[in-house]
Amino acid sequence: MDPVLYGYMLYGVSLLTVGGMYAILALGLNVQWGFTGLFNAGIAGFFGIGAYTAAILTTNPHTSHIGGFQLPYIVAAIAAMLIAGIIAFLVGKVCLRLRSDYLAIATIGLAEIFRLIVNNETWATNGPRGISQIPRPFENLPEPINQFAFLGVVLVTLAGVYWLMEIARKSPWGRVMTAIRDNETSAKAAGKNVETFRMEGFVIGCMIMALAGALMAHYLKFVNPQTTDPLLATFIVFVMLVIGGSANNKGAILGAFLVWTLWSASEIVAPRLLEAIGMADAGIRSAYVRIFLIGLLLQIFLQKNPQGLLPETRPSSPGKNSS
Amino acid sequence: MAEFINFYLIPGLVLGSIYALGAIGITMTFGILRFANFAHGETMTLGVYIAWSLVQLTGVKSLLAILLVLMPVSMMLTIMVVLLIDKAFYKPLRASPVIILVIASFGLMLMIRSVTQFSWGVQLKTILPGIQPRLQLFEFFSFPLKHVFIVGGALLLMYAVHYVLTYTKIGKAMRATSDSPELARLTGINTEKVVMATWVMGAGLACAAGVFLAVDTQVDTMMGFKILLPMFAAAILGGVGKPYGAMAGGLVIGVAEELSSYPWLGDGPLLEPGYKQGIAFAIMIAILVWRPTGLFKGKSF
Numbered sequence: 001m002d003p004v005l006y007g008y009m010l011y012g013v014s015l016l017t018v019g020g021m022y023a024i025l026a027l028g029l030n031v032q033w034g035f036t037g038l039f040n041a042g043i044a045g046f047f048g049i050g051a052y053t054a055a056i057l058t059t060n061p062h063t064s065h066i067g068g069f070q071l072p073y074i075v076a077a078i079a080a081m082l083i084a085g086i087i088a089f090l091v092g093k094v095c096l097r098l099r100s101d102y103l104a105i106a107t108i109g110l111a112e113i114f115r116l117i118v119n120n121e122t123w124a125t126n127g128p129r130g131i132s133q134i135p136r137p138f139e140n141l142p143e144p145i146n147q148f149a150f151l152g153v154v155l156v157t158l159a160g161v162y163w164l165m166e167i168a169r170k171s172p173w174g175r176v177m178t179a180i181r182d183n184e185t186s187a188k189a190a191g192k193n194v195e196t197f198r199m200e201g202f203v204i205g206c207m208i209m210a211l212a213g214a215l216m217a218h219y220l221k222f223v224n225p226q227t228t229d230p231l232l233a234t235f236i237v238f239v240m241l242v243i244g245g246s247a248n249n250k251g252a253i254l255g256a257f258l259v260w261t262l263w264s265a266s267e268i269v270a271p272r273l274l275e276a277i278g279m280a281d282a283g284i285r286s287a288y289v290r291i292f293l294i295g296l297l298l299q300i301f302l303q304k305n306p307q308g309l310l311p312e313t314r315p316s317s318p319g320k321n322s323s
Numbered sequence: 324m325a326e327f328i329n330f331y332l333i334p335g336l337v338l339g340s341i342y343a344l345g346a347i348g349i350t351m352t353f354g355i356l357r358f359a360n361f362a363h364g365e366t367m368t369l370g371v372y373i374a375w376s377l378v379q380l381t382g383v384k385s386l387l388a389i390l391l392v393l394m395p396v397s398m399m400l401t402i403m404v405v406l407l408i409d410k411a412f413y414k415p416l417r418a419s420p421v422i423i424l425v426i427a428s429f430g431l432m433l434m435i436r437s438v439t440q441f442s443w444g445v446q447l448k449t450i451l452p453g454i455q456p457r458l459q460l461f462e463f464f465s466f467p468l469k470h471v472f473i474v475g476g477a478l479l480l481m482y483a484v485h486y487v488l489t490y491t492k493i494g495k496a497m498r499a500t501s502d503s504p505e506l507a508r509l510t511g512i513n514t515e516k517v518v519m520a521t522w523v524m525g526a527g528l529a530c531a532a533g534v535f536l537a538v539d540t541q542v543d544t545m546m547g548f549k550i551l552l553p554m555f556a557a558a559i560l561g562g563v564g565k566p567y568g569a570m571a572g573g574l575v576i577g578v579a580e581e582l583s584s585y586p587w588l589g590d591g592p593l594l595e596p597g598y599k600q601g602i603a604f605a606i607m608i609a610i611l612v613w614r615p616t617g618l619f620k621g622k623s624f
Contacts, residue, residue, distance in 0.1 A: 039422050041361070041429060044337035084325035094611050100422050102611060105555045108361070109604040112552060120597040126611075235433055238426060281444075288441035302427055303415045 050213025130224025339577025350526025354564025369528025561619030
């Protein structure tokens with residue numbers, strides 16, 4: 001194959017792979033923000049919990065951090081989701097009875113505390129140097145088939161999460177969720193236990209985020225505290241969901257692929273543009289320009305089109321569903 | 324004893340005064356505009372860089388001149404930027420659900436930070452170069468002179484806040500709006516004016532807190548974000564919407580953070596200094612569990 005074409009193909013595969021993992025994150029956030037109206041500002045924390053759990057449970061024995069469990073991928077992913085779920089439950093217990101801002105503050109705090117722990121508990125996480133040599137499914141297959149195979153793993157996981165979330169959305173459970181989001185008082189008056197439903201939405205969302213984190217650890221084959229960077233693991237997910245369309249699972253996926261493509265394409269284009277206009281340090285500074293622009297894009301959507309590209313569609317009435 | 328005061332208590336009071344100033348803005352925005360402003364830390368960072376640029380431009384080297392002349396100018400410039408930000412980004416969302424404003428502020432946090440990093444770079448800078456004189460009291464108490472200026476300056480500014488809130492018309496309107504926005508509107512208080520006053524107070528104090536922090540430590544593009552959580556914790560500890568609560572909360576959290584690494588038991592620090600930042604979070608969670616209204620009976624939504 002032509003090497004240039006081959007390069008484009010691999011770039012396309014990596015774009016879809018990372019985009020797919022972001023789509024899973026966006027679906028997780030959609031349960032919380034889209035359907036339940038909960039603002040989780042610490043996506044990076046739950047994502048990081050997933051990444052580190054999967055890393056520690058699947059790596060070979062190593063002298064600089066705990067490990068050597070060499071568990072199968074699926075077991076590690078389930079463990080990652082369970083741990084994230086338990087932590088989400090504890091955070092939810094404290095914050096969900098209060099107004100949504102408190103959850104935002106507590107979750108961003110939790111994500112920062114997680115970074116502190118990961119940086120300081122060197123015996124477990126190798127501190128800032130991180131955990132390397134994380135195995136990846138199908139990595140022993142020949143290039144580039146292994147890349148396609150892992151992309152397949154991501155897309156199958158994404159499809160599974162999407163399918164479950166669509167069932168949830170159309171179920172009575174999903175309808176109660178949106179009812180609480182839109183009018184808490186009337187949902188309460190209808191006899192719904194608001195706090196329990198919120199807790200369920202929050203925990204499920206965090207578990208999905210941890211699953212995305214586990215996939216990312218295998219994909220990068222490396223995790224360190226930078227993996228839980230609030231910009232790339234929290235903020236951009238919000239941008240994806242708001243632009244794609246909150247409360248719409250298809251919108252979440254669309255937004256994830258769209259924003260991720262924009263973000264990585266701008267990584268190539270922006271430095272050259274800045275260089276062309278003769279700016280010093282164009283390489284470093286272009287990163288800030290990109291962050292600013294993606295922030296501006298979010299603000300424009302919040303003001304002009306808060307529904308996003310694919311607005312919410314309500315499931316049909318229960319009568320039709322049961323037939 | 325001397326060691327305890329010199330290296331733990333005084334740094335704690337210094338840090339606490341800085342948190343207190345920052346937390347006033349957070350709690351007032353929370354009380355009056357009704358949202359948790361995630362961009363508050365970056366406002367502080369921006370103010371510091373404005374002050375740093377003024378120091379470079381004027382070549383002023385005396386701490387007193389920086390605090391008395393350049394800091395007020397930086398506060399004014401920061402306030403102007405924040406008022407423009409309000410006009411462009413928060414005002415169009417006033418009618419939106421509160422949580423949309425929180426997301427907008429989260430986005431602004433990263434936008435302001437990227438502007439700061441773009442314009443000034445990420446290398447550490449100092450506002451006050453060179454070795455600073457120390458103050459010696461009764462043989463064993465010894466601390467940098469700048470700490471006296473920081474705590475003194477913070478106390479003065481807090482008194483100014485108290486004066487504005489107690490004796491001026493706009494200050495009373497602010498407290499009324501914070502206590503009950505509907506009732507305040509009914510009595511004919513101009514909400515937009517109160518909102519503007521809130522930004523003015525919050526941004527000015529954030530800039531001052533940032534400059535104090537920069538004088539105490541260094542100038543860093545992440546400095547505001549690093550103390551965002553302690554400021555939120557201080558606002559919640561003091562009771563949301565309660566400026567005096569925020570002052571008390573800030574002091575408590577600053578002192579608690581520094582005292583946490585004192586060797587209370589045995590020889591080693593009670594808590595590894597690496598976990599100092601965790602203290603604010605722990606206090607915040609504790610207060611949310613046992614007394615969400617905070618010490619000063621603020622709002623609990």
